[in-house]
Amino acid sequence: MRVSLKDVARQAGVSVKTVSNVVNDYPHVTPATRARVQQAIDQLGYRPNLTARHLRKGRTGIIALALPELGNPYFAELAAAVIDAAAQHDLTVLLDHTGGLREREILVSQGFSARVIDGLILSPIELEEEDLRSRTDSAPLVLIGERRYDLPYDHIAIDNVAGARTAVRHLLDLGRRRVAFLGARRDRLHQPAHLRVLGWRTELAVSGVVADEGLIAVTDGWDRPDGAGAMAALLDAGKKPDAVFAYNDLIAIGAMRVLSERGLRVPEDIAVVGFDDLAEGRYGAVTLTTVAPDKQAIARMAVESVVHRLAGVEYRARQLQPAFELLVRESTVGRAGAAAAGEPAAG
Structure with a gap:
């Protein structure tokens, strides 16, 4: 039989209200009483009925996470992190795949056909500001990802320009001067690729290195074949760089494959830096x-922003910037250098 609050209260010798206060983590419970109730919970194996709890609050206990590409390892890792963060608030995450299509992103942002979610975390690619200005759904919306918007919603994104500058500075400090950028986009100035190209140009200029625009390779996608094709195109055009900064790890991995096939050594001939820190990049x-x-x-x-909005916390929309770091590995400093930097050797 399911263990109830009454069972826990009887075991702990307290009221049902006190047990409820402990389960809901209310502050006005003495440490001794909290410990006694928690011991009873553990002994009886009590599990709160989350569905009933959410229904009492007029909610479903479900938030949605809409991502452009679930097959991309970065988004898969991010989804896992959101699910873990939501679990800390007794929330379940409903995943949706937009494909980076504007019509799908509009549909998701405007709400689901039934009231099945309490809030939405959206990573848009093609969504325009006017699409969200007409939003009528009352569920809290949080934007993640590096596309810039001037909208009354919390937006969580790292500083792409600073991240790109950090990567290029690392390559310049190693003595590299012909730094290519793989993964630029055509006519998509609000995309993170544009910001990373801006960081590439800025750091080269600050360091007194003339940027060779011919070393910027445009790609149509974000995957390994795109990186391989971009790298091959540069080499075939006789534009051999001594370093590569790639839009993401997948493009970098595709580029490294082509360099290997062409008999070029990484990092001795060409150093390579990616972006995202995918697990795949740690084990090549x-x-x-x-x-x-x-x-x-x-x-x-992202999860805390939704939770705060659901709790009625009032504040102006925020632009939040999580931290980033440069992880130095073998593709720029070799095996000995990576070991000295604290990274394990490959294999």
């Missing part, structure tokens, strides 16, 4: 130096 024959966004912080901030 040559481990990948990368800019690592704090995915756990992104997830935590």
Whole structure:
């Protein structure tokens, strides 16, 4: 039989209200009483009925997370982090895949066909500001991802320009001067790729290095084949760089494959830096130096923003910037250098 609050109260020798206060983590319970109730909960194996709790508050206990590409390891890792963060608030996460399509992003942002979610965390790619200005759904909305918006919603994104500058500065400090950028976009000035190109240009200029615009490779996608194609195109055009800064880890991994096929050594001939810190980059024959966004912080901030809005906390929309760090590995400093930097050797 299911253990009830009354069972726990009887075991602990307290009132049902006191047990409820402990279960709901209300502050006005003495440490001794809280410990006694928690001991009874553990002994009896009590589990709160989350569905009933949410229904009493007029909620479902479900938030939605809409991502552009679930097959991309970065978004898969981010989704796992959001699910873990939501669990800390007794929330379940409903995943949706938009494909980065504007019509799908509009549909998701405007609300589901039935009132099945309490809030939405959305990572848009093509959504325009006017699409969200006409939003009528009352469920709290939080934006994540690096596309810039001037909207009355919390937006959580790392500083892409600073991240790109950090990557390029690392390559310049190693003596590299012909730094290519793989993964630029055409006519999509609000996208993170544009911001990372801006960081690339800015750091080269600050360091007194003339940016060779011919070393910017445009790609149509974000995956390994896009990086491989971009790298091959540069080499075939005779534009051999001595370093590569890639829009993301997948593009970097595709580029490294082509370099290997062409007989070029990483990092001796060409150093490579990615972006995202995917698990795949840590276990290749040559481990990948990368800019690592704090995915756990992104997830935590996004979930807490929804929770605060649901609790009625009033504040102006915020632009939140989680931290990032450069993880130096073999693709820029070799095996010995990576070991000295604290990274394990490949294999």
